[in-house]
């Protein structure tokens with residue numbers, strides 16, 4: 001268990017709330033070392049011994065480490081002074097430099113989890129802005145391991161690029177699942193069967209990939225020279241990978257362009 005007091009601004013939202021619940025469930029911190037804030041001042045977490053406040057500066061004053069988990073457009077009006085504190089931002093598209101200037105934090109970390117924090121299955125890349133000590137790095141890694149896997153990256157731009165990749169969480173699988181089901185229905189498969197089949201491919205069959213190398217799975221199935229090979233070949237000829245590349249670059253461009261604050 002860590003000694004730090006953790007404050008989560010926006011600690012009742014999708015990401016902030018999931019992280020708050022996970023640090024308690026994984027016993028990273030006791031409830032008494034967790035402070036969360038939102039504007040309404042109410043949330044069931046407050047019944048678990050967590051301190052819930054509406055005053056963000058009060059949260060910062062009580063905390064050693066402050067997570068900013070509000071939406072980017074709400075950052076401008078936060079008005080916190082985090083001098084001497086470590087600030088971890090989950091916000092897409094706001095640079096560490098802007099966060100450091102606006103919050104006066106001594107240490108800024110940018111992290112990019114995804115919606116699967118809710119089920120402990122996020123991948124969270126994180127980046128340290130400036131000199132950050134080993135103790136803080138270790139805490140950040142353990143913090144995000146409470147909601148899945150995590151890894152430090154060495155360039156801030158990787159966070160912007162990965163916002164469009166792992167940051168999108170279930171979005172690409174959802175798009176694929178919808179396309180598979182829609183196309184099956186177009187081909188005359190009943191809707192309920194089409195949806196079961198598509199869900200199986202994306203959610204269930206894909207579990208095999210947790211223990212097998214993806215390229216080896218592709219090679220093995222293509223080697224049959226049958227149905228799967230024909231289907232995947234059609235995807236490849238349709239420039240599937242180039243389309244994925246364009247999608248990632250489009251998302252990353254928005255993250256790099258960022259939210260204009262100030």
Ligand SMILES: NC(=O)c1ccc[n+]([C@@H]2O[C@H](COP(=O)([O-])OP(=O)(O)OC[C@H]3O[C@@H](n4cnc5c(N)ncnc54)[C@H](OP(=O)(O)O)[C@@H]3O)[C@@H](O)[C@H]2O)c1
Pocket residue numbers: 009010011012013014015016037038039040041056069070071072074077078090091092112113114115167168169
């Ligand atoms: N969702 C994702 O998949 C995802 C993925 C990667 C990164 N992110 C980043 O994570 C951040 C949070 O996203 P989210 O989806 O968790 O958003 P969300 O569900 O809307 O949560 C935002 C939280 O912030 C609170 N809030 C808003 N203004 C506040 C203020 N001034 N002071 C204190 N609390 C305030 C809101 O509560 P009240 O309305 O009660 O104040 C709400 O609980 C965003 O910056 C986003 O870029 C999200």
